[in-house]
Amino acid sequence: MKVSDWINPFSAADGPPPQTLGAFMRWCLSGAWPVLWLAAFFSAAAGVMEAGTAWILGKVIDATTSAGPDAFFDGRNIALIAGAMAFFLIARPVLFGLSSASNAIMVQPNINPLVLSRLHRWTLGQNVGFFDDDFAGRIAQKQMQAARAVTDVASEMINVVAFALASLFGSVALLVAIDWRVALGFAVWLVAYFGLINWFLPRVRARSAGRAGARAMVSGQVVDTITNIKTVKLFAHADHEDRAALGAMQTFRQRALEFGHLAAGFRLALMSLAGVLPVLLIGGTILLWQRGIATEGDIVASGAIAIRIAQMTGWVSFTLMAIYSNIGEIEDGMKTLTPRNRVDDGADARSLVVDRGEIELDDLTFTYGQGTGGIQDVNLTVQPGEKLGIVGASGAGKSTLVALLLRLYEGESGSISIDGKNLRHVTQESLRRNIGMVTQETAMFNRSARDNILYGRPDATKEDVIAAAERAEAHEFIKDLQDHKGRQGYDAHLGERGVKLSGGQRQRIALARAILKDAPILVLDEATSALDSEVEASIQAALTRVMEGKTVLAIAHRLSTLTEMDRIIVMDAGRIVESGTHEALLAKGGLYARYWQRQSGGFLNMRAAE
Numbered sequence: 110m111k112v113s114d115w116i117n118p119f120s121a122a123d124g125p126p127p128q129t130l131g132a133f134m135r136w137c138l139s140g141a142w143p144v145l146w147l148a149a150f151f152s153a154a155a156g157v158m159e160a161g162t163a164w165i166l167g168k169v170i171d172a173t174t175s176a177g178p179d180a181f182f183d184g185r186n187i188a189l190i191a192g193a194m195a196f197f198l199i200a201r202p203v204l205f206g207l208s209s210a211s212n213a214i215m216v217q218p219n220i221n222p223l224v225l226s227r228l229h230r231w232t233l234g235q236n237v238g239f240f241d242d243d244f245a246g247r248i249a250q251k252q253m254q255a256a257r258a259v260t261d262v263a264s265e266m267i268n269v270v271a272f273a274l275a276s277l278f279g280s281v282a283l284l285v286a287i288d289w290r291v292a293l294g295f296a297v298w299l300v301a302y303f304g305l306i307n308w309f310l311p312r313v314r315a316r317s318a319g320r321a322g323a324r325a326m327v328s329g330q331v332v333d334t335i336t337n338i339k340t341v342k343l344f345a346h347a348d349h350e351d352r353a354a355l356g357a358m359q360t361f362r363q364r365a366l367e368f369g370h371l372a373a374g375f376r377l378a379l380m381s382l383a384g385v386l387p388v389l390l391i392g393g394t395i396l397l398w399q400r401g402i403a404t405e406g407d408i409v410a411s412g413a414i415a416i417r418i419a420q421m422t423g424w425v426s427f428t429l430m431a432i433y434s435n436i437g438e439i440e441d442g443m444k445t446l447t448p449r450n451r452v453d454d455g456a457d458a459r460s461l462v463v464d465r466g467e468i469e470l471d472d473l474t475f476t477y478g479q480g481t482g483g484i485q486d487v488n489l490t491v492q493p494g495e496k497l498g499i500v501g502a503s504g505a506g507k508s509t510l511v512a513l514l515l516r517l518y519e520g521e522s523g524s525i526s527i528d529g530k531n532l533r534h535v536t537q538e539s540l541r542r543n544i545g546m547v548t549q550e551t552a553m554f555n556r557s558a559r560d561n562i563l564y565g566r567p568d569a570t571k572e573d574v575i576a577a578a579e580r581a582e583a584h585e586f587i588k589d590l591q592d593h594k595g596r597q598g599y600d601a602h603l604g605e606r607g608v609k610l611s612g613g614q615r616q617r618i619a620l621a622r623a624i625l626k627d628a629p630i631l632v633l634d635e636a637t638s639a640l641d642s643e644v645e646a647s648i649q650a651a652l653t654r655v656m657e658g659k660t661v662l663a664i665a666h667r668l669s670t671l672t673e674m675d676r677i678i679v680m681d682a683g684r685i686v687e688s689g690t691h692e693a694l695l696a697k698g699g700l701y702a703r704y705w706q707r708q709s710g711g712f713l714n715m716r717a718a719e
Contacts, residue, residue: 113215115144115215117140117219118219120140121227122136122139123139125449126231126447128447128448133439133447134259137223138263140223141223144211145216145267148211148215148216149266149267151207152272152275153272155204156274156275156279157275157276157278159276159280160279160280160414161196161201162413162417165192166409167406167409167410169189170410171404171406172186174404174405212264212267212268217264220263221256221257221260224259224260225256228256229252232252234453235450236451236518236519237517238450238518244328244329244330245332246328246336247328247332248445250324251325251445251446254441258436258439262435262439265435269424270428273421276418276421277299277418280414281295281296283410283414284411287403287407287410288397288403290393291393291397291411294389298382298385298386298389310430310433313368313372313433313437314433314436316368316437317368317433317434317436317438318438319364320365320367321437321441322441323357323361323364327354330357331354334353336605372430376427383423386415387415390411390414391411391412391415394407452516452537454537455533455534458534459534460539461539462539463528465493465528466494466528466660467527467529468490468491468514468527468630468660468662469489470489470523470524470525471488471524472523473487473513473523474486474520474521474523475513478521482504482683483683484506484509484684485684487506487683487684491660492660494660495660495661495676496656496661496674498678499663499664499678500664500668500671500677500680500701501679502681505680506682506684507664508634509683510680511662513525514544514632514662515544515632543628545565545627545630545631545632546623546633547620547634548619551616551618553603553619557601562577562618562625563625565624565625566625566627575599577621577622577624580624580651581648583618583620583621586614587601587618590603592609603618623655624655629660630659630660631659631662633663633664635665635666636652649670671691672691673691674690674691676688676689676690677690677691677694677701679704686699687699687700687701
């Protein structure tokens with residue numbers, strides 16, 4: 110196995126992401142720790158080389174001063190010369206090379222996809238309410254932000270912190286060998302240095318989190334505007350959207366300035382403290398040399414240590430500031446991504462096999478956690494192969510009922526069963542494989558027409574795709590498609606959310622997708638609402654053929670599309686208030702009959718029905 114593959118960049122994590130920083134970091138990096146520790150070892154070994162460099166330099170100076178200019182290269186110094194050459198020409202380059210390679214090849218290219226894939230999988234499992242409550246752009250930004258920040262923290266902890274700590278320990282050991290008083294002076298300086306770090310970095314962390322949150326809001330605002338750009342233009346609200354974006358940008362600018370002021374103060378304090386170290390160590394060693402306690406080589410060694418540590422102080426401190434900034438961004442992303450707004454499969458969940466297609470709702474209640482709205486105590490049995498129409502005013506609970514059937518949400522009480530199997534005990538993937546759905550707001554990917562139809566059954570053949578498109582009355586317009594890159598027909602891309610298609614064209618592709626899926630249960634949520642009358646008539650004929658042998662739930666405001674249903678239920682305020690055939694409900698003279706009488710042009714006048 111290649112060393113670049115020692116970390117599996119797409120391995121799954123165990124369990125959900127924790128909501129505390131340390132546990133979250135361990136979750137993100139689980140499975141990679143052996144390689145991280147190996148990379149840290151190489152970095153630490155390279156760090157020890159810094160003290161080794163100063164030690165060898167001091168030994169060479171002492172040998173030079175004791176032997177004089179003419180005798181340095183005599184036999185007494187051969188071992189020292191050979192050792193110094195081996196150190197500088199072999200040991201030091203090899204260790205620095207291993208340190209760099211382990212971080213650049215084993216760690217950095219793998220940690221980012223490892224963390225991002227785990228966060229993305231977790232986010233995909235959130236319920237639809239999680240996505241309804243946030244900007245799509247902001248959620249994506251948080252995933253990318255957290256993955257990058259975790260990668261940077263891991264990389265810099267190896268590349269800088271392990272290196273610096275090893276350098277410090279090596280330096281302390283060397284200074285103790287020179288004289289304990291020099292080492293004590295260095296220790297006092299370190300206390301002041303870490304005190305400075307301790308004061309600044311928590312503030313850096315907090316301001317970084319604020320800056321990250323403001324940056325994500327800018328992304329969310331801009332993506333929201335671009336996603337709805339047609340609406341912006343139709344309502345002539347470019348100025349309004351510009352003001353909203355500028356407001357978010359101004360907040361981000363203010364957070365960035367607050368961070369910048371703190372960073373500038375940190376740099377000034379740090380450079381001032383770093384200037385003290387060479388004076389302290391070199392001056393102290395000179396005083397010891399004057400008393401005959403230290404040698405000339407000790408002065409050079411302590412000077413080399415002082416200058417290197419002073420230089421490294423700025424580098425390490427700004428890296429620590431970057432680490433704390435990244436920790437702030439990790440915490441910010443963690444707050445957005447880790448909440449458990451989910452519908453999870455139970456431990457005993459099994460794959461659903463639909464033999465008949467009977468659907469049973471038993472005292473089902475779901476109010477979106479608000480106590481009102483949604484549906485209340487719904488009892489309903491849909492027989493195998495039955496075609497059930499669902500009618501009701503907006504907010505009556507029709508879409509909620511369908512969302513619960515698909516387990517996009519979990520019922521608060523009661524249950525749903527298919528063929529006697531409680532949906533809480535089956536896997537969501539197997540449930541949704543057995544239900545085909547066409548909605549009023551049809552979702553399209555910015556992929557080819559073929560890929561969008563294949564979403565119904567990815568292993569379908571080209572012939573299957575074309576047959577499904579023909580049955581959905583989509584084949585003719587698909588043949589004429591062409592995108593901006595010149596791709597034509599089924600290869601043409603449809604644009605983000607299918608914006609290059611009309612509403613009727615999008616629904617016909619969605620119908621083709623559902624036809625290709627050929628699931629035993631079919632849900633139609635205003636499936637023909639965007640079609641003109643002529644196309645709708647041909648689609649209705651196709652739907653009649655598609656519905657044969659399937660259990661069908663059809664939601665419609667256009668009641669004429671439901672007249673051939675086996676049964677129609679009428680929902681009001683989250684409850685089923687009427688049930689029967691079209692003729693029976695008209696004869697009853699209730700709510701359905703009033704809807705029918707008050708239709709205009711085939712559409713339900715919802716205001717008149719209130």
